[in-house]
Amino acid sequence: MLNLNDILETINMIRQENLDIRTITMGISLLDCADSDIDVSCEKVYNKIVRCAGKLVKTGEDIEAEYGIPIINKRISVTPVSMLVAVSGGDPVKYAHALQRAADTVGVNFIGGYSALVQKGFSAGDVELIKSIPRALSETTNICSSVNIGSTKAGINMDAVKLMGEIVKESAILTADRDCIGPAKLVVFCNAPEDNPFMAGAFHGVGEPDCVIHVGVSGPGVVYAALKKCYGDLGAVAETIKRTAFKITRVGQLVGSEAARRLGVPFGIVDLSLAPTPAVGDSVARILEEIGLGVCGTHGTTAALAMLNDAVKKGGVMACNSVGGLSGAFIPVSEDEGMIAAARSGDLKIEKLEAMTAVCSVGLDMVVIPGDTPAEVISAIIADEAAIGMVNSKTTAVRVIPAIGKKAGEELNFGGLLGEGPIMDVNLSASPKKFIDRGGRIPAPMQSLKN
Amino acid sequence: MKKTVISVMGKDTVGITARVSAACAEYNVNIIDITQSVLQDMFVMVMLTDISGLNCNFKDFSEKMQALGSAMNLEIHVMHEDIFNSMHRI
Structure with a gap:
């Protein structure tokens, strides 16, 4: 039999001391969604997220009820969208809207991964994506963005640093009527981890499995x-x-x-x-x-x-x-x-x-x-x-x-x-x-x- | 066997164990073990139960027990045994 004090301690932690699971984050690879037509690509993105994460919120709620521990957030991280932009071209904000639509359908409160990894330089899609971040954050409500501008292995891409200063400011200006919420959803990283479940910096690294669950x-x-x-x-x-x-x-x-x-x-x-x-x-x-x-x-x-x-x-x-x-x-x-x-x-x-x-x-x-x-x-x-x-x-x-x-x-x-x-x-x-x-x-x- | 811990806490009165046990019987929940104590006026009881024969879904059972708790001025929580095992045993 379990020890009475242990049981009371656990219950006290949850009820009195705010112990909770902050987030269950499902990482989803979007690499197989890339298409040279951006509209087709967006549709594939939407379909894959809904297919993989359709039961995420319900499962979280079931576990919450059964174990008696609050699970505050159910979230999704995806492959950095700049990689899709590299293939499809076009206006990257379309992806932000596709992600927003997916977030609304599956009921998660954030999708992270409107991101670019540019620690050593820009490749196709990176600059386009970065420049679209202020608009993407202003036109959506549940999408998070991050940009990795440096790493121990690569040094710091100072061109990207310069650009990000402007992007942060522009994001704030575009959302000035909403308490400047834009940059609150934008993280500029050095040594960004590829398996981070926490927003706003979560994205699904290319070395990760197709679909995976992380917990914070x-x-x-x-x-x-x-x-x-x-x-x-x-x-x-x-x-x-x-x-x-x-x-x-x-x-x-x-x-x-x-x-x-x-x-x-x-x-x-x-x-x-x-x-x-x-x-x-x-x-x-x-x-x-x-x-x-x-x-x-x-x-x-x-x-x-x-x-x-x-x-x-x-x-x-x-x-x-x-x-x-x-x-x-x-x-x-x-x-x-x-x-x-x-x-x-x-x-x-x-x-x-x-x-x-x-x-x-x-x-x-x-x-x-x-x-x-x-x-x-x-x-x-x-x-x-x-x-x-x-x-x-x-x-x-x-x-x-x-x-x-x-x-x-x-x-x-x-x-x-x-x-x-x-x-x-x-x-x-x-x-x-x-x-x-x-x-x-x-x-x-x-x-x-x-x- | 699906084990669940039902914990009951609150001011001691007559019939707490009886009413909680009756509710368990009503939902076909088998009680495996009970520990209880009264510290000053505080009543604390922990029941280890088997809910594999539960005749409603888990969420409803959990909510019914909580409602029973508030009706009796007690705190009743229904939680899967594993959360305690994982936290306190290596």
Whole structure:
């Protein structure tokens, strides 16, 4: 018989501490949908997604009811659409509409993969797709886009960095009437993982199987509650986080393998992430404060976060068969109640966030910046983040939202899991325009020479 | 055998076990094991049950048990056994 305390602990985690499965994401390859006629290609894309993912939402809901654990999101990631554009040519936004139609039919809340991988240069379809991103994000509601502009192996494509600064800004301008929601669905990556189940950066890599299930777990609230009862030194804190992460991740493994079995597709990976929500009691920032920081963003934040991130991985890695995706603590400002508070009070600044991204996943995430920030400054922010990722052989990303027509002190509200956030100060004292305009490529670092 | 854990929590009153067991019988759910205790005024009971003979679908059963819980001012959850096994056993 099961232990009574164990059962109560599990129920308490789910009911009181916001333990949930953040997402079941089905990865679907669209390589066999490419056709030289873009309309035929779009139709094939729609049909394949509906065929593969028709039962995804229902299966998720069944598992949710049977196991009593909430599964917040059911999502789909697809092959980077630039590869289809390479074959078909034509207006890439047609694919965005086909994906939107598929999302509406199967009932998922996001499809990710309106993407291009250009870390070493542009190939056919890449520039066309990137330039269409602002329109695609403005004309659809449930499509996410990402662009990989650098990697440890390839260096950083600075032409793409320059372009992405402009694209982020344009996306915000086109959606200015909707709280600039466009760039909230757009991630600029360095070292993008091909099996990431989390939006907005999810896409289905070409090395993946035809159809696969990935799972992203959550649980900052559970870690926070466990640390509230921990009075030991930092070794004890790390141990508590590890034990908690193990339990959280085991649930992810269970749900993922069950979903894969019922859908008849292979189970890919569990993403060991602490994914916060704007709900009170589900915040990564509050964990850092519980560890002992007066406020998230003060000195010591990077060290505490490094320990948290490491302990989450150590606890989670034994709990599942295969680990992948982003796997680390997320620090999206507008999606984390404690981060929002720290940004509002001015204690959390972009410079500190940048340092934090060196020791956790993923990057400058959901950061609202002034609407008049020049495109070259956004490019420079992207370049800085990409450099951190490139040199440290880790994934970094930038998802900043220029608040068009708004100034410091004002806020944007995206609603739902995307949350809300105050505009954070950006250093505009001197322009990086000359650096960005040089273009070209930052060569791959010594760290790339591992063979 | 399809094992499910029914957990019942709330203020102790007369007849909790009787009514929850009666509901199990009504839906043809076989009780394999029961653990219960009362801490101060809090009643906690965990039943391990076999639902392979369930005479309605799982979702309905789960909702009926939850409704029974709210009628008696208790919290009742019906969850597959595996979630506890996977979390607490290696």
